[in-house]
Amino acid sequence: MRLSAAWRSAYALALSATLFATLALLPPAAAATEVRVVASFSILADMVKQVGGEHVEVTPLIGTDSDAHSYSPSPGDVRTLSQADVVVFNGLNFEGWMERLLKTSDYRGRKVVATEGIEPLEHAGHNDGHDRDSADPHAWQDMNRAKTYVANIRDGLVSADGDNVADYRANADDYLARMDEADADIRQRLEAIDEDTAVITGHASFGYFADAYGLRFLAPEGLATSSAPSAARMAELIDVIEAQNVRALFYENMASPNTIDQLAEESGLSIAGTLYADALTSEGEAASYIGMMRHNARVLHEALAGRADKGPADD
Numbered sequence: 001m002r003l004s005a006a007w008r009s010a011y012a013l014a015l016s017a018t019l020f021a022t023l024a025l026l027p028p029a030a031a032a033t034e035v036r037v038v039a040s041f042s043i044l045a046d047m048v049k050q051v052g053g054e055h056v057e058v059t060p061l062i063g064t065d066s067d068a069h070s071y072s073p074s075p076g077d078v079r080t081l082s083q084a085d086v087v088v089f090n091g092l093n094f095e096g097w098m099e100r101l102l103k104t105s106d107y108r109g110r111k112v113v114a115t116e117g118i119e120p121l122e123h124a125g126h127n128d129g130h131d132r133d134s135a136d137p138h139a140w141q142d143m144n145r146a147k148t149y150v151a152n153i154r155d156g157l158v159s160a161d162g163d164n165v166a167d168y169r170a171n172a173d174d175y176l177a178r179m180d181e182a183d184a185d186i187r188q189r190l191e192a193i194d195e196d197t198a199v200i201t202g203h204a205s206f207g208y209f210a211d212a213y214g215l216r217f218l219a220p221e222g223l224a225t226s227s228a229p230s231a232a233r234m235a236e237l238i239d240v241i242e243a244q245n246v247r248a249l250f251y252e253n254m255a256s257p258n259t260i261d262q263l264a265e266e267s268g269l270s271i272a273g274t275l276y277a278d279a280l281t282s283e284g285e286a287a288s289y290i291g292m293m294r295h296n297a298r299v300l301h302e303a304l305a306g307r308a309d310k311g312p313a314d315d
């Protein structure tokens, strides 16, 4: 009896040493029984991490501070996707390349379209860099709509990994509660800003934010994330700023700051901070989705609240 037990534990020890040696040779993605999830961009990757916790290994195709509009899939992305169990993407044509990538990767896992069930908005502007014929894809900018994203991600993980259903549900409940809190805080901050206040950003990605929380976001043609405006276009932008009573300019984390710098110089407006639209940043408050939304609200509030009397005089 004792011998047999000792033998068994020696055998178990040998087995675990072998297993350990094997695992040490494998890349981290294959090391555990985690669900391998590919998320199309950093904001979705964070949501998956929040809901999946320790049970998921998440790889974003478009990383932090990266421009979703200029992305094109690499051979490495094809490989990553071909090994994934679940893919999460925004939908509403935000990732116009996704169907082809799924086909090229011969992907057979589960697909989660984060915006499924969301009532989309029409495109507010014509400068968003995405497919112009589809609805505005930036629905995560309204935290209430983003709760649908989280529910879809939860349901996707639940059906992909039956062993950890209770954890996914608990994580999602906790996350949704934190989103409700953040949504209320954001509302409170934005209520302190005159509703008619206009803000200039690099591309038309704040339509849902405006729909949920107020403000008018202008993303004039010529401020696209990649192009620099001509002198004539710059003069037109100055006219827009005056006609629309624009009170502040903002950088976007994935855009070149040059155009906004130039616009600030020529208009005399200040640059009030950085807003995050389509990508998280690698560290600090805006490294998570909730943090990013709180950051944007705070920066807008600091720049614009209680300053209705401080804009350019119009009398």
Ligand SMILES: [Zn+2]
Pocket (backbone or CB within 6 Å): 068, 128, 129, 130, 138, 203, 204, 205, 277, 278
């Ligand atoms: Zn965008």
